[in-house]
Amino acid sequence: MSLFKAHYNLEKHSVGFVVAIILAASVGGLVEIAPLFTIDDTVETLPDMRVYTPLELAGRDIYIREGCYACHSQMIRTLRDEVERYGPYSLAAESQYDHPMLWGSKRTGPDLARLGSKYSDEWHVAHLINPRDVVPTSIMPAYPWLATNTLDVADLGQHLAVLRRLGVPYTDEMIANAPHDALAQTRPDGEAATGLVARYGEATTLRPFSGADRLTEMDALVAYLQVLGQLSQVPYAPEVTP
Amino acid sequence: MIAKLTRTERHLGLLLSICLALLGLTMAALGKHDPMAVHGFIALALGLTLVFAVGGVLEEPAPDPARLQRYYDDPIKVGIVLAMVWGVFAMGVGLWVAALMVWPEATFGQPWSGYGRLRPVHTTGVIFAFGGNALIATSFHVMQRTCRARLADQLSPWFVLIGYNLFLVWAVTGYFMGVTQSKEYAEPEWYADLWLVVVWLVYLVLYLRTLKRRAEPHIYVANWYYLAFIVVVAMLHVVNAAALPVSWVGAKSYSAFSGVQDAMVQWWYGHNAVAFFMTSGFLGMLYYYLPVRAQRPIFSYRLSIISFWGITFFYLWVGSHHLHYTALPTWVQNLGMTFSVMLLVPSWASAGNALATLNGAWHRVGDDATLRFMFVAAVFYGLSTFEGSFLAIRPVNALSHYTDWTVGHVHSGALGWLAMVTFGAFYSVIPQICGRTAMHSARLVEWHFWLALAGLLTYVFALWNAGITQGLMWRTYNAAGTLNYSFIDSMEAMRPYYIARVIGGALFLAGICVGAVNIWLTVRGARGAAADVPLAPQAAE
Numbered sequence: 001m002s003l004f005k006a007h008y009n010l011e012k013h014s015v016g017f018v019v020a021i022i023l024a025a026s027v028g029g030l031v032e033i034a035p036l037f038t039i040d041d042t043v044e045t046l047p048d049m050r051v052y053t054p055l056e057l058a059g060r061d062i063y064i065r066e067g068c069y070a071c072h073s074q075m076i077r078t079l080r081d082e083v084e085r086y087g088p089y090s091l092a093a094e095s096q097y098d099h100p101m102l103w104g105s106k107r108t109g110p111d112l113a114r115l116g117s118k119y120s121d122e123w124h125v126a127h128l129i130n131p132r133d134v135v136p137t138s139i140m141p142a143y144p145w146l147a148t149n150t151l152d153v154a155d156l157g158q159h160l161a162v163l164r165r166l167g168v169p170y171t172d173e174m175i176a177n178a179p180h181d182a183l184a185q186t187r188p189d190g191e192a193a194t195g196l197v198a199r200y201g202e203a204t205t206l207r208p209f210s211g212a213d214r215l216t217e218m219d220a221l222v223a224y225l226q227v228l229g230q231l232s233q234v235p236y237a238p239e240v241t242p
Numbered sequence: 243m244i245a246k247l248t249r250t251e252r253h254l255g256l257l258l259s260i261c262l263a264l265l266g267l268t269m270a271a272l273g274k275h276d277p278m279a280v281h282g283f284i285a286l287a288l289g290l291t292l293v294f295a296v297g298g299v300l301e302e303p304a305p306d307p308a309r310l311q312r313y314y315d316d317p318i319k320v321g322i323v324l325a326m327v328w329g330v331f332a333m334g335v336g337l338w339v340a341a342l343m344v345w346p347e348a349t350f351g352q353p354w355s356g357y358g359r360l361r362p363v364h365t366t367g368v369i370f371a372f373g374g375n376a377l378i379a380t381s382f383h384v385m386q387r388t389c390r391a392r393l394a395d396q397l398s399p400w401f402v403l404i405g406y407n408l409f410l411v412w413a414v415t416g417y418f419m420g421v422t423q424s425k426e427y428a429e430p431e432w433y434a435d436l437w438l439v440v441v442w443l444v445y446l447v448l449y450l451r452t453l454k455r456r457a458e459p460h461i462y463v464a465n466w467y468y469l470a471f472i473v474v475v476a477m478l479h480v481v482n483a484a485a486l487p488v489s490w491v492g493a494k495s496y497s498a499f500s501g502v503q504d505a506m507v508q509w510w511y512g513h514n515a516v517a518f519f520m521t522s523g524f525l526g527m528l529y530y531y532l533p534v535r536a537q538r539p540i541f542s543y544r545l546s547i548i549s550f551w552g553i554t555f556f557y558l559w560v561g562s563h564h565l566h567y568t569a570l571p572t573w574v575q576n577l578g579m580t581f582s583v584m585l586l587v588p589s590w591a592s593a594g595n596a597l598a599t600l601n602g603a604w605h606r607v608g609d610d611a612t613l614r615f616m617f618v619a620a621v622f623y624g625l626s627t628f629e630g631s632f633l634a635i636r637p638v639n640a641l642s643h644y645t646d647w648t649v650g651h652v653h654s655g656a657l658g659w660l661a662m663v664t665f666g667a668f669y670s671v672i673p674q675i676c677g678r679t680a681m682h683s684a685r686l687v688e689w690h691f692w693l694a695l696a697g698l699l700t701y702v703f704a705l706w707n708a709g710i711t712q713g714l715m716w717r718t719y720n721a722a723g724t725l726n727y728s729f730i731d732s733m734e735a736m737r738p739y740y741i742a743r744v745i746g747g748a749l750f751l752a753g754i755c756v757g758a759v760n761i762w763l764t765v766r767g768a769r770g771a772a773a774d775v776p777l778a779p780q781a782a783e
C-alpha cells in the first residue's frame with residue numbers, strides 16, 4: 001500500500017519525521033482553540049460585570065497560593081442537580097477576567113462558584129481558622145495563620161497593571177490607588193471608601209471582613225470568597241437564557 | 243564520571259556551571275524577600291557544587307579514545323537513580339495527601355503542608371520527576387541501542403538531566419512556598435517554565451544529533467514515540483505557560499489567558515500532558531523493552547504506524563472532554579467527545595500490538611517478573627484508555643466529573659501503566675548497563691511486582707467505588723423531588739474508600755521502596771560496562 005510505502009521512506013528522515021509530528025499535532029488545537037478567541041458568542045456580554053477590587057484580587061492570589069482549587073471547583077454545570085444544589089449554572093463571562101480561570105476539576109469539597117453572600121463573614125473566618133469548629137466532619141485543612149499574616153499590599157498596583165496589559169479593564173486611577181483601596185474596603189466608614197465605591201461601583205462590598213485592626217490575609221480571602229458569583233447579577237435574573 | 247568527559251567538555255561544563263551560579267546569584271540578589279530568591283540560592287548552590295566537581299578534575303588526562311567504541315551509559319544510571327529517589331519521595335507525599343483526606347489534622351498546622359500545596363508536589367513528583375527522569379534515562383538508552391550509535395556528545399545529556407532536575411526542584415520547593423500558576427500539571431512559575439524550554443531544546447537537539455549517527459537506515463518505532471513526547475510537550479508547554487510576571491524580580495505571574503479560553507488551553511495542555519508525557523514516551527519504552535525482554539519481534543509494523551499517527555493526531559482534540567456541560571461552547575465539547583471515542587482505536591492498536599507480541603512468550607511472562615511488569619502495564623494501558631474514552635462520553639461524564647472516579651482513572655493510568663512499564667524497563671536496562679546478567683535480587687523484583695499489583699488494585703477499586711457513590715449521591719432525588727443528600731453526606735460516605743486508598747498507596751509505596759533498594763544494590767555492584775557495542779563507526783568528538 002502506497003501510504004505505508006510513504007511512511008517507510010519518512011522513517012529514514014528524522015527532521016522530516018519531526019515536522020510531520022508537528023503538523024499532525026497542531027490541527028486539533030487550531031480547530032478547537034483559535035475560534036474561541038474570534039467567535040463573539042463564546043463569551044456573553046454582561047452589562048453589570050465588574051472587576052475584582054484590589055482586596056478581592058489579593059484574596060484570589062491567596063486562594064491560588066494555598067491550592068484551594070485542588071478541592072473546590074468554580075464551575076456549575078448545566079445539570080439540574082447542580083443548579084439546584086449550587087445556583088444558576090456558570091456563564092463564560094463570569095470568569096472573563098480570571099487569569100487564570102479556577103474552574104477546577106475535582107469536588108472533594110463543594111463548588112464555590114456562587115459562594116458569595118451565602119454565609120456570613122464570621123462563618124468564613126471561623127471556618128478558615130478551623131473548619132471542624134463549624135462543620136464537624138469536614139476534612140478541609142485549617143488555615144489559622146491567615147488571620148495573623150499581614151496582607152502585603154505594596155505592589156497591588158503592579159498586579160492590576162499587569163492584568164490590564166492582559167485585557168482586564170483596570171483604570172489608571174484604580175492602579176494608582178490600589179493599596180489604599182485594599183484597606184478602604186474593610187473600613188466602610190472611612191473617607192477612602194467613597195473613592196473605592198466611585199472606582200469599583202455601588203455593588204462593592206465594604207465590610208470589616210475579619211474585624212482585625214489591621215489588614216490581614218484573612219480579610220483578603222474572605223472578601224474574595226464573598227464576591228464569588230457576585231461580579232454580575234445577570235445569571236440570577238429569571239428570564240436570562242444566554 | 244566527570245573525568246570521562248573530554249577536556250573541551252570539562253571546560254564547557256565549568257563555564258556552564260559558572261553561568262548557573264551567576265544566574266542563581268542574580269536571582270537571589272534581585273528577588274530579595276520573594277520566593278524567587280530561595281530558588282536563586284538553590285541554583286547558586288548547585289552551580290557552585292558543579293564548579294568544584296568539574297574544576298577538581300579539569301586538568302586530568304583526556305579520556306581513553308576506546309570509549310568511542312562503546313555506548314555512553316553513565317547518564318542513564320544517574321537518571322534511573324534520580325527517578326527512583328523522586329519516585330519514593332513523590333509517592334510518599336502521595337500517601338501523605340491520601341492520609342490528609344482521612345486525618346485532616348495531619349498538616350501539623352504548617353502552611354507548607356496543607357493539602358493544596360502538597361497535592362502538586364505529589365503530581366509533579368510522580369509525573370514529571372519520577373516519570374520524566376525515567377523517560378530521559380531510558381530514551382538515552384533506547385536511542386543509542388536502536389541507532390546502534392553512541393550519544394552525540396557527553397556533555398548535553400548531563401545538561402539535560404541536571405537542568406531538568408533543577409526545574410523539578412524549583413517546581414516542588416515552589417509549591418511548598420505557595421508559588422504556583424495554579425494550572426493543573428503546569429504549576430511552576432514563569433522563570434522555571436522558561437528554564438524548561440532551554441533544557442528541552444537541548445534534549446531535542448541531542449536526540450536528533452544521535453539519530454543522525456544511526457547505523458540503521460530506519461528510525462525504530464520507539465524513537466517515534468520519544469520524539470513525539472519531546473516535540474509535542476514543548477508545543478503544549480510554550481502555549482499553556484504563556485504568562486506575564488508581575489515583576490521581573492518576583493515569582494508571581496498572571497496567565498495570558500482568562501476564563502473559557504484559558505480553560506480550553508489548560509485542558510488541551512492537561513490532557514495532552516497525559517497523552518505525550520504519560521503515554522507517548524512510555525509507549526516508546528514499551529516498544530523497545532517489551533520485545534527485547536520477550537525475545538519476540540513486534541507483532542505488527544503496520545499496526546505500529548496506525549497507532550502512532552492515530553495517537554499523535556487524535557489526542558490533541560480531546561482536551562475539551564474535561565469541560566462537558568461547562569461554559570465552554572457545546573460544539574467544542576462534542577468534538578472532544580467524538581475524538582475521545584475514536585481515540586480508542588489507536589490506543590487499543592498499541593495495547594493489542596504489545597500483547598500480541600507476547601504471544602509465544604507467555605511462559606516468560608509467568609517466569610519473569612520484569613516482563614510481567616510490562617505485561618500488566620500493557621493491560622492497564624488498554625483498560626485505562628477504554629475507561630478514558632468511556633468517561634469522555636457526555637452523559638457518563640455528567641456523573642463522573644468532579645468525583646474520585648477521575649482520580650481513580652488517573653491512577654489506573656499512572657500506577658498501572660506508567661509506573662509498571664517504567665519498572666519493567668528499569669529492571670531490563672539496569673543489569674545490562676551495569677555489566678551484569680540480572681538484577682541484584684530476582685526475589686525482590688517478585689516482591690515489588692506483587693506489592694505494586696496489590697496496591698494498584700486496592701487503590702483503583704477504592705476510588706471507582708468512591709467516585710460512583712459520590713456521583714450518584716449528588717444527583718439522587720427523594721420522593722418530594724428535592725436533592726436527597728447534602729454535600730457533607732456525600733463527603734462522609736467517602737471515608738471507608740479513602741482509608742482503602744491509603745492502604746493501596748502504602749502497598750504501592752512499599753513496592754517502589756523495595757525496587758529502589760534493589761536498583762541501588764545492582765548499580766553499586768556494577769561489573770564494568772555494557773557488553774553490547776555500537777555498530778556505527780564513531781567519529782571523533
